[in-house]
Amino acid sequence: MPVFADVDTGVDDAMALAYLLASDDADIVGIASTAGNVPVDQVCVNNLGLLALCGVDDIPVSRGSERPLATPLRTAEDTHGPEGLGYAQLPVGDLRLTDYDAATAWVRAAREHPGELVGLVTGPLTNLALAMRIEPGLPRLLRRLVIMGGAFDYRGNTTPVAEWNISVDPESGSEVFTVWGAAWGLDEPAHLPIVLGLNLTEHAMMTPAILSRLAAAAGSATTPMSVLDDRGTRSAAANPLIRVLEDAMRFYFEFHFDQGEGYLAHLHDPLAAAVALDPDLVTYRQATVDVELTGTLTRGMTVADWRGHWGRHLNAHIGVGVDPEVFFDRFITRVGPFAAALG
Ligand code: BDR
Ligand code: CA
Numbered sequence: 027m028p029v030f031a032d033v034d035t036g037v038d039d040a041m042a043l044a045y046l047l048a049s050d051d052a053d054i055v056g057i058a059s060t061a062g063n064v065p066v067d068q069v070c071v072n073n074l075g076l077l078a079l080c081g082v083d084d085i086p087v088s089r090g091s092e093r094p095l096a097t098p099l100r101t102a103e104d105t106h107g108p109e110g111l112g113y114a115q116l117p118v119g120d121l122r123l124t125d126y127d128a129a130t131a132w133v134r135a136a137r138e139h140p141g142e143l144v145g146l147v148t149g150p151l152t153n154l155a156l157a158m159r160i161e162p163g164l165p166r167l168l169r170r171l172v173i174m175g176g177a178f179d180y181r182g183n184t185t186p187v188a189e190w191n192i193s194v195d196p197e198s199g200s201e202v203f204t205v206w207g208a209a210w211g212l213d214e215p216a217h218l219p220i221v222l223g224l225n226l227t228e229h230a231m232m233t234p235a236i237l238s239r240l241a242a243a244a245g246s247a248t249t250p251m252s253v254l255d256d257r258g259t260r261s262a263a264a265n266p267l268i269r270v271l272e273d274a275m276r277f278y279f280e281f282h283f284d285q286g287e288g289y290l291a292h293l294h295d296p297l298a299a300a301v302a303l304d305p306d307l308v309t310y311r312q313a314t315v316d317v318e319l320t321g322t323l324t325r326g327m328t329v330a331d332w333r334g335h336w337g338r339h340l341n342a343h344i345g346v347g348v349d350p351e352v353f354f355d356r357f358i359t360r361v362g363p364f365a366a367a368l369g
Contacts (some may be wrong), residue, residue, distance in 0.1 A: 028055045028133040028142055029302060032090075032128070032298060033295070034062025034149030034191075035072040037106050037278045039349065040114075041271065042148055042295035043073070045357060047080050048364030052144075052303055055137045058128035060149040062194050063102045064110035069149075070123055072110050078119025079266060081206040081368060087121070090128030090153040094195030095323040100191065112277025113258055114270040115199065116300035120357065132157035136167035143170040146302040148295035150191050158205050163210035170305070174298035175199060175360050176328030178344050180225035188326030189224050192317055196326045200317040207341025218343050220305060223328060226345035236354055237275055241268045241364020246369060251276060252291040265363075265369040293357075300353055301345070307356075309347035314338045335336035 029052045033039040046052045057077075059069040064091060075085045081240065087343040093099045095306075120335060124131060136143050142334070145168050147154055158164045175191040176199075185195040192199040202219075210217050220358035250314035251272070257280060278291040301307050311328040313347040320329065330344060 027051055027143055027303065028135070029058045029146060030132060031062055031294070032058040032145070032147040032149060032153055033069070033073065034060045035069050035076070036063035036065070036149070037112050037160060037274045037293070038108055038273060038293050038295040039148050039317050040072065040076055040111060042299035043076055044267065044271065044361050045299045046258065047082060048360040049303055051330035052207040056131045057087045058090055058131055058152050058153050058217070059087060060128065061092055061099050062149040062191065063106045065099065065101060065176055066090055066092050068110055071206040072116065074121045074123070078117045078121055079082045079270060083121060086124045087318050088124045088131035091156060094152050095155060095197040095201070097195070097197070100194055110332065111270070112274035113260060114273035116270065117231060129155040129156035129160055129309050132146065133161040133164065136161065139260035140167050141169055141322055143168050143304050146299060147172070148174045148191070150297055151175065151194035151202045152195045152200040155201040158174045162205070162209070165206045165217070168272065170302070171206070172302040173219055174227060174294050176221055178223045178328060178330050180223045182221065182327070183224055187324050187328060188257050189328065192328055194229060194315045196319050198351060199242070199328070200319055203315050203317065203341050206304070207339040210339070213334070218312065218341055219300060220310065220345065221342045222246070222294070222301060222308070222345040223299050224294070226308065226348055227297050228292045229348050229350050230293040230297040230353055231350065232275060232293050234279070236299060239345060240358050240362055241265070241272070243358045244268050244365035246365065248272065251279065256336060260301045265365050267365040267368050274324060280300045296357060297348065307353060308345040308346060310343040311346050312340050313342055313344055314340055315344070316341040337354030
């Protein structure tokens with residue numbers, strides 16, 4: 027299955043990429059680096075470093091826009107660490123970026139795999155919106171699109187009502203939802219994007235116990251993490267990928283703890299990656315989605331019209347149910363042996 031991943035790496039984006047790399051049913055044909063959790067150049071460094079760590083040298087990585095469509099960039103080093111990977115250090119390899127940008131990369135990948143490409147976006151929708159301006163037929167070239175973004179009938183994580191990926195670039199979110207819906211119309215709902223908001227992804231709660239299971243599946247000895255550990259304690263895992271993921275997750279655990287959510291972390295993006303490969307992991311409701319662009323208190327909010335009040339085309343399958351145990355079992359079953367092979 028050819029997969030194109032658009033990421034703002036980011037702790038959970040890195041986990042999502044690890045999942046895709048570990049999945050035999052996925053052939054990653056390109057990675058778009060999007061400004062979001064950290065500036066775009068840092069996202070590029072992180073994507074290239076992760077590939078180097080995993081011994082992968084044949085996946086093209088492209089640089090995206092430096093800023094959202096209409097507003098200055100905001101970043102989230104408080105959530106993901108100063109370089110986006112928490113306390114983790116990635117190797118600096120000799121991999122290089124493509125000489126074309128991320129929007130062009132989207133279009134090239136879609137044209138090279140017409141009707142087959144699975145698109146995954148786990149960052150702001152800036153580069154996908156730009157790609158759709160270059161190739162208005164993009165929605166009809168893709169087999170499937172999975173977006174991690176929004177919060178449906180649920181509170182936000184960036185403002186009281188807005189989720190991070192949409193909040194960073196609300197204009198691109200609105201453009202993607204509107205243009206995609208119009209491209210497919212009412213007749214073919216099977217091709218509407220799958221949209222996974224916080225209402226769904228916050229069910230994917232990574233804990234120190236689950237992380238220890240991952241290390242065990244990789245055959246890597248490790249010390250289970252605890253809220254009582256000194257902040258910034260580094261992983262003792264022998265396996266290089268497990269060590270990086272644990273050092274990244276440690277920062278993410280601490281952030282969630284400081285938010286009053288417990289010593290755990292939401293794996294938004296890995297859940298989206300798993301759904302990109304297997305949509306049956308989640309249950310859905312169809313709706314028309316748009317993004318609030320002008321509200322004085324609600325800018326960036328994703329509004330779902332469940333009942334057709336607007337009289338507009340449906341444009342999303344919104345994830346409403348997931349069994350986190352099934353997801354984590356699959357994550358460990360795939361990433362564990364993949365890490366073991368690197369060890
Ligand atoms: C999203 O925001 C980012 O910080 C995460 O990587 C995820 O994609 C969750 O709101
Ligand atoms: Ca992300």
